[in-house]
Amino acid sequence: MIENENQIALIKEQIGFLFDKDLLEEIYKVGRLKKIESGDIIMDPGEEISYIPFIIQGSLKVSREKDDGEELLLYYIESGDTCAMTLQCCVRKSKSSIKATAMEDSLLLMIPMQYMEDWMNRHASWRQYILESYHVRISELMETIDAIAFMRLDERLDKYLKDQAKLLGSLEINHTHQQIAEDLHSSRVVISRLLKQMESKELIELKRNKVILKGF
DNA sequence: ACATTAAGTGATT
């Protein structure tokens, strides 16, 4: 049960417009808030899922992961979003096949999944939200598939940096070359070289653990 | 000062 005035105000502000009043009341009743820190893993492949997470504040990165730890970034989710893969898991009562990591300190609203079906039947705004959410997610998946299939790695890297900056609202990206390589499913050496190239074109500035975008 | 981790580079496939 969420009773704190400030928390309710915050939820209302971030996702209130998505749902009708009755549903919001129910959300306050059964939901609970969870703070997570940058880098925390929210969901791991194979994990049973018993709640649906909504992002109230911050952002998560959703990636596919092989058993040997190799990764590929699928898309990001931010405030007002939920994770489509989670929804799918709830319906089919299957296990997660993706990994979600916090990109910054974030706040999640957790809804136990047993309400899913009931709300689908009783609340039009919930139905619509879920449908819309699938739609957006699929579009984003398409975009990353296009990027992998049709873009050269240097273009992908450029897009990656810009996406990252936009999402975090900062031109300073605090990632190591290794982490960037993992997101793009490439190797550290290759990323280092491409970044070096961009630096010599004065597009970016390189520091340890940091990439600074210039002039966008 | 030393160890550890991140980043840079030439050569090879």
Add this chain to the structure above:
DNA sequence: AATCACTTAATGT
């Protein structure tokens, strides 16, 4: 574009 092998630079203890 990836991998290897090695160097150099930055940072923590």
